[in-house]
Amino acid sequence: xxxxxxxxxxxxxxxxxADRLVNLCLCGSPLLVDYDLDAVRxxxxxxxxxxxxxxxxxxxxxxxxxxxxxxxxxxxxWTPLLPAPAYGASIGVPRLLVKDESxxxxxxxxxxxxxxxVSRARExxxxxxxxxxNGNAGSAWAAYAARAxxxxxxxxxxxxxxxxxxxCAAAGADLRLVxxxxxxxxxxxxxxxxxxxxxxVSTLKEPYRVxxxxxxxxxxxxxxxxxxxxxxxxxxxxxxxxIGIHKAVAELRRLGWLDGPGPxxxxxxxxxxxxxxxxxxxxxxxxxxxxxARTIAYGITVxxxxxxxxxxxxxxxxxxxxxxxxxxxxxxxxRAFGALEGLWLCPEGAACLSAARRLRAGGWIGPxxxxxxxxxxxxxxxxxxVEFPNNWCAR
Amino acid sequence: xxxxxxxxxxxxxxxxxADRLVNLCLCGSPLLVDYDLDAVRxxxxxxxxxxxxxxxxxxxxxxxxxxxxxxxxxxxxWTPLLPAPAYGASIGVPRLLVKDESxxxxxxxxxxxxxxxVSRARExxxxxxxxxxNGNAGSAWAAYAARAxxxxxxxxxxxxxxxxxxxCAAAGADLRLVxxxxxxxxxxxxxxxxxxxxxxVSTLKEPYRVxxxxxxxxxxxxxxxxxxxxxxxxxxxxxxxxIGIHKAVAELRRLGWLDGPGPxxxxxxxxxxxxxxxxxxxxxxxxxxxxxARTIAYGITVxxxxxxxxxxxxxxxxxxxxxxxxxxxxxxxxRAFGALEGLWLCPEGAACLSAARRLRAGGWIGPxxxxxxxxxxxxxxxxxxVEFPNNWCAR
Numbered sequence: 097x098x099x100x101x102x103x104x105x106x107x108x109x110x111x112x113x114a115d116r117l118v119n120l121c122l123c124g125s126p127l128l129v130d131y132d133l134d135a136v137r138x139x140x141x142x143x144x145x146x147x148x149x150x151x152x153x154x155x156x157x158x159x160x161x162x163x164x165x166x167x168x169x170x171x172x173x174w175t176p177l178l179p180a181p182a183y184g185a186s187i188g189v190p191r192l193l194v195k196d197e198s199x200x201x202x203x204x205x206x207x208x209x210x211x212x213x214v215s216r217a218r219e220x221x222x223x224x225x226x227x228x229x230n231g232n233a234g235s236a237w238a239a240y241a242a243r244a245x246x247x248x249x250x251x252x253x254x255x256x257x258x259x260x261x262x263x264c265a266a267a268g269a270d271l272r273l274v275x276x277x278x279x280x281x282x283x284x285x286x287x288x289x290x291x292x293x294x295x296x297v298s299t300l301k302e303p304y305r306v307x308x309x310x311x312x313x314x315x316x317x318x319x320x321x322x323x324x325x326x327x328x329x330x331x332x333x334x335x336x337x338x339i340g341i342h343k344a345v346a347e348l349r350r351l352g353w354l355d356g357p358g359p360x361x362x363x364x365x366x367x368x369x370x371x372x373x374x375x376x377x378x379x380x381x382x383x384x385x386x387x388x389a390r391t392i393a394y395g396i397t398v399x400x401x402x403x404x405x406x407x408x409x410x411x412x413x414x415x416x417x418x419x420x421x422x423x424x425x426x427x428x429x430x431r432a433f434g435a436l437e438g439l440w441l442c443p444e445g446a447a448c449l450s451a452a453r454r455l456r457a458g459g460w461i462g463p464x465x466x467x468x469x470x471x472x473x474x475x476x477x478x479x480x481x482v483e484f485p486n487n488w489c490a491r
Numbered sequence: 492x493x494x495x496x497x498x499x500x501x502x503x504x505x506x507x508x509a510d511r512l513v514n515l516c517l518c519g520s521p522l523l524v525d526y527d528l529d530a531v532r533x534x535x536x537x538x539x540x541x542x543x544x545x546x547x548x549x550x551x552x553x554x555x556x557x558x559x560x561x562x563x564x565x566x567x568x569w570t571p572l573l574p575a576p577a578y579g580a581s582i583g584v585p586r587l588l589v590k591d592e593s594x595x596x597x598x599x600x601x602x603x604x605x606x607x608x609v610s611r612a613r614e615x616x617x618x619x620x621x622x623x624x625n626g627n628a629g630s631a632w633a634a635y636a637a638r639a640x641x642x643x644x645x646x647x648x649x650x651x652x653x654x655x656x657x658x659c660a661a662a663g664a665d666l667r668l669v670x671x672x673x674x675x676x677x678x679x680x681x682x683x684x685x686x687x688x689x690x691x692v693s694t695l696k697e698p699y700r701v702x703x704x705x706x707x708x709x710x711x712x713x714x715x716x717x718x719x720x721x722x723x724x725x726x727x728x729x730x731x732x733x734i735g736i737h738k739a740v741a742e743l744r745r746l747g748w749l750d751g752p753g754p755x756x757x758x759x760x761x762x763x764x765x766x767x768x769x770x771x772x773x774x775x776x777x778x779x780x781x782x783x784a785r786t787i788a789y790g791i792t793v794x795x796x797x798x799x800x801x802x803x804x805x806x807x808x809x810x811x812x813x814x815x816x817x818x819x820x821x822x823x824x825x826r827a828f829g830a831l832e833g834l835w836l837c838p839e840g841a842a843c844l845s846a847a848r849r850l851r852a853g854g855w856i857g858p859x860x861x862x863x864x865x866x867x868x869x870x871x872x873x874x875x876x877v878e879f880p881n882n883w884c885a886r
Binding site for chain 2: 147149150151170171174175176177178182196198199200201202203238239240241242243244245251254258259261262263264265266267268271272273274275284431434435436437438439440474475476477479481482483484485486487488489
């Protein structure tokens with residue numbers, strides 16, 4: 097199982113060995129993983145993959161773990177792609193689909209990156225990992241680290257979803273609460289790893305999390321019969337999933353497993369933290385840090401994403417766009433979706449509904465477009481997004 | 492798709508039509524669903540089922556929905572059966588497996604009963620359902636009812652997990668909070684349905700929830716290569732899953748799809764509410780109501796299960812047993828499992844670990860037994876089972 101060949105810097109083009117623990121390129125850019133796709137094509141076909149177990153390891157040849165014994169798993173992946181006909185009709189997008197990531201371990205899509213990232217870190221000899229997080233990534237990496245027998249140090253803003261603190265504690269992680277944003281937590285982790293033998297697994301600071309996240313792209317295409325949808329809306333904080341889906345589509349195309357046009361990728365942000373939206377609109381290649389970032393969609397409160405260039409490139413190469421929505425709007429869509437379809441979305445997922453509604457109203461999404469919205473986590477991790485009447489009844 | 496033939500009373504033997512909405516048998520017992528298993532055997536084989544999508548509808552011929560258009564789904568089922576080698580070794584059960592139901596919609600195994608129960612209720616013409624719940628069943632039935640376009644009235648004790656209230660609200664259900672136990676909530680619902688055109692879907696008061704729950708049994712057997720484990724430990728409140736797994740095993744055997752011995756079924760309860768354990772130990776056929784029921788494993792706080800006879804019969808026919816564990820014990824096992832395996836179990840699932848440890852220590856479980864523990868829901872729905880240190884760091 098060694099189709100992985102090396103790491104490449106998407107910015108300066110430098111090659112890097114994949115045989116040891118490594119963070120950024122010397123130029124400061126994230127590194128991406130390359131495979132011998134010709135060899136993959138000879139080794140496996142779509143029909144073989146279709147018959148494999150329903151988890152993300154069905155794409156084994158396109159994942160970076162060399163020896164099966166390092167695979168650290170809770171059976172993650174192959175999440176449902178759900179039609180949402182009632183809500184879809186209400187916003188003029190009858191072919192709306194929700195890729196529902198809430199069934200994943202620790203209740204969010206972060207489990208994909210953690211499964212692959214922890215498996216590979218373990219394979220390359222890591223004993224202790226550390227990261228800043230907006231909550232869900234910490235929950236996921238703490239769980240997989242425990243399963244792999246690694247120590248985990250997690251730094252999390254105090255405003256992150258409270259349940260994520262307890263998830264880290266449940267997995268025995270070393271948790272640090274930070275009175276600030278994820279950027280502040282990142283500084284704390286950078287200081288921590290400098291003085292210890294600890295592998296920094298911050299967003300895009302190691303190359304393997306993207307490999308887990310890209311499986312969302314593989315799954316969506318396979319679930320549609322090896323076709324791409326017209327549009328994929330993705331709630332964009334660090335943007336790893338967007339970069340991953342774009343990479344997945346490119347790999348599938350080079351493998352000859354995807355015909356026809358690719359999906360137009362849409363980065364969805366909050367009006368309270370929209371660095372990518374602003375940079376996209378201005379035609380820039382990088383994003384300026386967003387001051388005073390604040391939104392109820394806490395997972396996308398990332399004022400200065402390290403992958404800004406890669407995100408903006410993915411949007412432009414795919415013919416996509418970037419949209420910001422406000423909290424009141426996304427909460428209204430979250431509640432409407434729950435009442436019509438029964439599924440409690442996370443606020444980040446609901447933001448994508450608001451963006452789809454806007455883009456349809458403006459004509460950017462057409463009436464017959466097949467549109468996939470990423471629901472990146474379980475609504476129940478964000479209890480305050482739903483109120484309930486206090487109908488007490490006497491005994 | 493009409494392999495469903497009729498309903499049968501397991502107590503008095505009476506047949507009942509399956510063509511209309513019905514609750515209990517005239518004799519007061521729950522009714523169970525019968526199929527033409529000879530016709531099923533001619534129509535489908537194990538190899539066909541193995542190639543189907545990874546959800547509980549893969550057992551389509553053994554489920555009670557006649558027309559596919561009534562299937563109400565979020566893609567539920569086919570949950571992972573996870574090895575737990577580190578924790579298993581620590582309690583002397585190296586072949587320990589956890590059937591992890593936390594990935595199901597609304598984060599618990601109640602989604603299975605709700606998916607099948609709501610689909611069938613809708614097919615038979617229900618427009619409004621009502622039920623009492625200890626929390627998770629209400630969350631699940633509210634979600635599926637919304638997805639099916641049905642109204643739902645849910646009565647829930649105020650001590651039930653707080654998150655379940657919000658889940659009901661997120662799905663637009665009519666929620667009533669009851670200052671009492673599930674028995675009190677049941678009385679409220681009985682009064683409510685008497686005055687309205689509402690279908691009572693209380694535990695075992697309609698025959699189709701068991702059909703959804705029994706798919707746990709099918710899945711465990713199929714995931715082990717069409718073999719039964721030696722022991723299955725099940726946290727027993729209303730006991731629907733236990734009755735369902737027992738029914739599933741009997742059906743698989745009659746279909747010729749399961750060879751060898753069946754699983755010994757273990758009902759796990761809390762020392763704070765153990766009506767089944769007491770009745771089993773005393774050799775009785777029915778359970779006395781448990782006074783002052785109280786445990787942190789809230790889902791099994793059922794002082795007077797309607798299915799007591801069926802539960803006790805399943806334990807005795809399978810060569811099983813019944814065990815009560817206390818809250819301190821299950822919390823210790825919950826934390827130990829999280830630290831060793833990374834998965835945050837629900838307290839009801841953790842109770843099964845404690846029971847497995849005890850049964851192993853007493854020799855009832857042997858050192859080479861393959862033992863399946865049901866983790867019936869996500870730990871994150873019970874935040875108070877885990878504490879965390881307040882490691883605040885300055886910005």
